[in-house]
Amino acid sequence: MKKIVFTNGCFDIIHPGHIALLEKAKSFGDKLIVGINSDKSVSSIKGKERPINSEKDRAAVLMGLSSVDEVRIYEELTPENLIKVIKPNVLVKGGDWKKSEIIGADFVELNGGEVHSLPLLEGFSTTKIIDKLRKNENSETSENNGKTCITKTSLSQHQKVFEDLFKNHLIEIEECAEIIYEAISRNNKILICGNGGSASDAQHFAAEFVGRFETERKALAAIALTTDTSAITALANDYGFERIFSRQVEALANKDDVLIAISTSGNSPNVIEAIMSARRLGCKIIGLTGGAGKKLASLSDACLVIPSERTARIQEAHITIIHIWCEIVDSKLKNL
Numbered sequence: 001m002k003k004i005v006f007t008n009g010c011f012d013i014i015h016p017g018h019i020a021l022l023e024k025a026k027s028f029g030d031k032l033i034v035g036i037n038s039d040k041s042v043s044s045i046k047g048k049e050r051p052i053n054s055e056k057d058r059a060a061v062l063m064g065l066s067s068v069d070e071v072r073i074y075e076e077l078t079p080e081n082l083i084k085v086i087k088p089n090v091l092v093k094g095g096d097w098k099k100s101e102i103i104g105a106d107f108v109e110l111n112g113g114e115v116h117s118l119p120l121l122e123g124f125s126t127t128k129i130i131d132k133l134r135k136n137e138n139s140e141t142s143e144n145n146g147k148t149c150i151t152k153t154s155l156s157q158h159q160k161v162f163e164d165l166f167k168n169h170l171i172e173i174e175e176c177a178e179i180i181y182e183a184i185s186r187n188n189k190i191l192i193c194g195n196g197g198s199a200s201d202a203q204h205f206a207a208e209f210v211g212r213f214e215t216e217r218k219a220l221a222a223i224a225l226t227t228d229t230s231a232i233t234a235l236a237n238d239y240g241f242e243r244i245f246s247r248q249v250e251a252l253a254n255k256d257d258v259l260i261a262i263s264t265s266g267n268s269p270n271v272i273e274a275i276m277s278a279r280r281l282g283c284k285i286i287g288l289t290g291g292a293g294k295k296l297a298s299l300s301d302a303c304l305v306i307p308s309e310r311t312a313r314i315q316e317a318h319i320t321i322i323h324i325w326c327e328i329v330d331s332k333l334k335n336l
Contacts, residue, residue, distance in 0.1 A: 002029070002030040002031045003028070003029035003030045003031070003089045003090065004029060004030070004031050004033060004086065004087075004088045004089050004090070005025050005026060005028050005029035005031065005032045005033070005088060005089070005090040005091075005092060006032075006033050006034075006035065006079075006083060006086055006088035006090070006091055006092070006104075007021070007022070007025050007032070007034055007035070007091070007092040007093060008034065008035035008036065008037075008074075008079040008082075008093075009034075009035075009036065009037070009094075010036065010037050010042050010045070010046065010050075010051060010058070010126070011034070011036050011058050011061075011062055012042065012046075012050060012051045012052050012053055012058060012126050013052055013053065013126045013129050013130070014061050014062070014065075015124045015125075015126065015129065016121060016124055017094075017120055017121040017123075017124030017125070018124075019065065019067075020121045021092075021094055021118060021120070021121070022034070022062075022065060022067045022068060023067045024092075024118055025067070025090075025092040025116075025118070026067040026068075028090040028092065028114065028116065029089060029090050031069045031070070032067055032068055032069050032070075033069065033070045033071075033072060033086060033088065034062055034068050034070070034071050034072070035071075035072050035073075035074055035079045035082050035083075036055060036058055036059060036062070036071060036072070036073055036074075037055075037073075037074065037077075037298075038055050038073050038074065038075045039051055039054055039055045040075065041074070041075060041076060041077050042055075044077060044172065044297065044302075044303060044305065045077060045294055045297040045298050045303070045305065046294055046297075046305070047291060047305055047307055048164070048168045048307070052130065055073050059071040059073060072086070076301070077297060077298055077299075077300055077301065077302070077303060078103045078298060078299060078300070078301070079103060079104065080103050080104055080107075080279075083103070083104035083107060083108070084104075084107060087111060088108060088113060089108075089112075089113045089114065090108075090113060090114045090115075090116065091104055091105060091108040091113065091114070091115045091116070092115075092116045092118060093116075093117055093118070094117070094118060094120050095117050095118055095119045095120045096120060096295075097117055097295075098117060099115055099117050100273070100276060101272055101276060101295075101299070102115060102117065103279070103298075103299065106280060154312070157308065157310065157313050158313060158316060160308075161306060161307060161308050161313050161316070161317055162317065162320075164307045165306075165307075165317060165321075168307075169304060172302065172303075172304055173304065173321055173324055173325075174328065175302050176286050176302045176303075176304065176321075176325065177324070177325045177328035177329060179258060179284050179286060179301070179302055180258055180260075180286070180325055180329055181328065181329050181332045181333075183256060183257060183258045183284065184220055184221070184329060184333075185332075186256060187221075188221070188254065188256050188257045188258065189221035189222065189223060189252075189254075189257050189258075190205075190206075190209060190220075190221065190222040190223070190257070190258050190260060191222075191223050191225055191248075191249060191252060191253055191257060191258070191259045191260070191278070191283075192205050192206055192222065192223070192224050192225065192226075192259075192260040192262065193224070193225040193226060193245040193248075193259070193260075193261060193262065193270075193271055193274050194226065194261070194262030194263060194268075194271060194288075195226075195263070195268055195270065195271070197264070197311070197315045198262035198263060198264060198268075198271075198288075198315070198318070199224075199226035201262055201288075201315070201318050201319055201322060202224040202225065202226050202260070202262060203224040203226060203227060204319065204322065205222065205224070205260065205322045205325075205326075206222040206223060206224040206227075207224075208222075208322070208323075208326045209221070209222035209326070209329075210222055213323070213326040213327060213330050214326075214327070214330065215330050215334065217330060217333055217334070218333075220329070223252060225244075225245045225248045225249070225252075225274070228248075231244075231248065232244050235247050235248070241269075241270060242269045242270045242273050243270070243273060244270055245270050245271065245273065245274035246270070246273040246274045246276070246277040247277075248274075249274050249277040249278050249281070249283075250277055250281070253277075253278055253281050253283050254281070254283075255281060255282035255283070256282060256283070256284070257278075257281075257283045257284075258283060258284045258285075258286060259274060259275065259278040259283050259284070259285050259286070260286045260287075260288065261274060261275050261285060261286070261287050261288070261296060261300065262287075262288045262289075262318060263287075263288075263289050263293060263296050264289065264290045264293070264311045264314045264315060264318075265289070265290065265292060265293060266287075266289035266290065266292055266293020266294060266295050266296035266297060266305075267292075267293070267295055267296070268296075271296065272295065272296065272299065275287075275296070275299050275300070276299070279299075284301050284302075285299065285300040285301045285302075286300060286301065286302050286303065287299070287300035287302070287303035287304070287305075288303070288304050288306075288318050288321065288322075289303065289304070289305055289306070289314075290305070290306050290308060290309055290310075290311070290314035291305065291306065291307055291308055291309045291314075292309050293305055304317075304318075304321055306318065
């Protein structure tokens with residue numbers, strides 16, 4: 001029986017780092033299957049300007065490599081379902097993913113397989129290649145008579161972000177609201193976590209559900225994992241700051257609950273840990289992140305990636321989306 005190796009990614013613009021990773025992955029077994037995100041899921045993770053190359057073209061390029069034996073396209077943000085279908089003997093990801101962050105690792109190891117996080121070839125990145133190609137495009141900063149006009153620049157950026165949300169992200173906003181509503185209608189609960197300003201958003205969201213948004217209705221089960229200072233400080237002291245949310249998820253979450261993971265960077269270790277704990281328990285994951293938040297997005301079942309890398313602009317969009325979710329859920333409950 002052949003030893004099956006699996007890895008996954010977008011593989012939008014193939015570079016030497018990809019080739020080295022795939023060749024090393026193939027060395028662990030007899031057949032290498034590569035899962036690639038569909039065009040729709042790439043756009044959800046990396047923004048509406050991606051992918052550069054279509055799923056058909058990306059698959060064709062990969063199949064031209066001697067190390068690759070088969071390519072599978074998956075529609076979800078994560079390859080979890082595909083991994084369960086393939087049942088690989090070896091699961092491989094690049095070194096920017098810790099073993100604890102690799103989707104499907106538990107499943108593969110439970111079935112006697114191996115999981116490897118391989119060092120990346122330094123200096124190569126699809127994002128850097130694209131940024132280099134676009135280096136002459138206009139930046140987000142505007143100038144007026146040689147001086148930066150902070151007010152105009154900030155409002156212009158805010159307007160641009162919201163125009164993009166209106167044009168490109170209405171379906172994603174409503175899909176996330178539907179996940180939240182379905183959980184509430186099953187008497188499941190919503191858990192929310194984030195750091196700093198995102199912690200404030202988590203608390204704001206929970207308050208709108210437990211209290212009310214704009215109309216009177218029953219209290220809805222929502223918990224911000226950012227509010228219990230005794231638990232947070234004890235967990236940080238005893239387990240480390242990375243576990244302050246995941247440990248609470250382990251204590252409070254049940255199958256089919258929803259975790260809303262908020263991180264403007266998309267790389268907050270404690271938020272990522274919470275996501276992985278929630279996935280193991282069978283929760284649905286909704287991500288709220290910014291333009292650089294590709295890791296968080298690719299670990300979520302549904303995600304809103306705000307098209308900006310400025311924290312202020314991202315957070316302004318996050319709180320608006322939270323209010324929209326509250327309004328949608330209230331509307332659905334009213335119509336029952």
